[in-house]
Amino acid sequence: MAGEVRWGILSTARIGRALVRGIGLSPNGRVQAVASRQLTRAREFAKELGIPRSFGSYEELIHSGEIDVIYNPLPNSMHAEWTIKALEAGLPVLCEKPIAVDAAQAREMASAARRAGLPLAEAFMYRFHPVYDRILETLAEGAIGDVVSIHSAFCFRLPERAGNIRTSAELCGGALMDVGCYCVNVSRRIAGCGPVRAAAFARATTVDDTFVGLLEFPNGILASFECSIESHGKSGLAIRGTTGAITLDNPWFPGEEFAQFVLCRGDAREAVTVPGANCYRLEVEAFAQTCRTHVPLRWLPEDSVANMAVLDALRKAATEHAAIEVERP
Numbered sequence: 001m002a003g004e005v006r007w008g009i010l011s012t013a014r015i016g017r018a019l020v021r022g023i024g025l026s027p028n029g030r031v032q033a034v035a036s037r038q039l040t041r042a043r044e045f046a047k048e049l050g051i052p053r054s055f056g057s058y059e060e061l062i063h064s065g066e067i068d069v070i071y072n073p074l075p076n077s078m079h080a081e082w083t084i085k086a087l088e089a090g091l092p093v094l095c096e097k098p099i100a101v102d103a104a105q106a107r108e109m110a111s112a113a114r115r116a117g118l119p120l121a122e123a124f125m126y127r128f129h130p131v132y133d134r135i136l137e138t139l140a141e142g143a144i145g146d147v148v149s150i151h152s153a154f155c156f157r158l159p160e161r162a163g164n165i166r167t168s169a170e171l172c173g174g175a176l177m178d179v180g181c182y183c184v185n186v187s188r189r190i191a192g193c194g195p196v197r198a199a200a201f202a203r204a205t206t207v208d209d210t211f212v213g214l215l216e217f218p219n220g221i222l223a224s225f226e227c228s229i230e231s232h233g234k235s236g237l238a239i240r241g242t243t244g245a246i247t248l249d250n251p252w253f254p255g256e257e258f259a260q261f262v263l264c265r266g267d268a269r270e271a272v273t274v275p276g277a278n279c280y281r282l283e284v285e286a287f288a289q290t291c292r293t294h295v296p297l298r299w300l301p302e303d304s305v306a307n308m309a310v311l312d313a314l315r316k317a318a319t320e321h322a323a324i325e326v327e328r329p
């Protein structure tokens, strides 16, 4: 795959706009086509965002021969079906988070990518922000001693529940799937391994509207998180060590202009500033680079399977009111 990668977007999902902007900023890709269940909707979306081609079904886009890669922002319950269809049609896929409904489905997607010999990545855009490399370097230097605990939060209140994919059990919505998956992902990354046990509580209506989880890692690190689609906005990440702590107020959108975290060493407190970045741009640029040059992805589908296994254990823990062993990938 030489030159600019031609992106095709499955659906007129709201998040597609952020990706279109990111692709527009990237040097190695352009958005070539969008598909919708309704052609008129695809056409309107294409016109608004300057996309050359539109299709009236996802199938047509996949088999159009006019695109090189697929971006899949369908509702969670449809990620696996359409990702596997695209891979089988010879297209690499950047699939929205959470990659699947559970670890078993994520494993099927990883196998489909392996069979096709094509890249598959989960669109956790936040992890591309340079602030995380800086935080990990700071931890590796021993700036806060040994890490003891990690706390993260991703809470917001849906302005309108009716018709939102996040309130649908059928489409696999809910707070854990929608935003708790970020908290699990960042906890695993900072702990440097997968948790062995999970405990959790949820407030539920049609789906879990608020979810609070606890994770125990084999290296002794403990993580806790809160996520919600019904409560007043709150985001944050706090990493506590034996001699200090790191806090990041905006862990999921760390800043396009610059990002800043607070490093406490004993009683000394320092604001560490890191250059800003558009995470969507970095994500699509890295994916397109892998498609063109075969440089390995930074996070492989096996990492997505491992993340889903933790979500599975958390869901079971909340249902059974018990601590649950996390299935080893």
Ligand SMILES: NC(=O)c1ccc[n+]([C@@H]2O[C@H](COP(=O)([O-])OP(=O)(O)OC[C@H]3O[C@@H](n4cnc5c(N)ncnc54)[C@H](OP(=O)(O)O)[C@@H]3O)[C@@H](O)[C@H]2O)c1
Pocket (backbone or CB within 6 Å): 010, 011, 012, 013, 014, 015, 016, 035, 036, 037, 038, 041, 042, 073, 074, 075, 076, 096, 097, 098, 123, 124, 125, 164, 165, 171, 177, 178
């Ligand atoms: N990484 C991020 O920053 C981020 C942010 C937000 C969301 N997301 C993820 O992106 C995905 C989409 O989220 P969103 O908020 O953008 O969703 P959305 O606006 O509701 O879009 C979902 C799209 O899926 C299509 N669709 C197909 N079958 C559907 C059905 N039965 N019900 C509803 N829609 C259906 C629709 O497009 P057509 O009618 O055009 O076919 C719809 O526009 C989710 O997996 C979510 O977790 C990621």
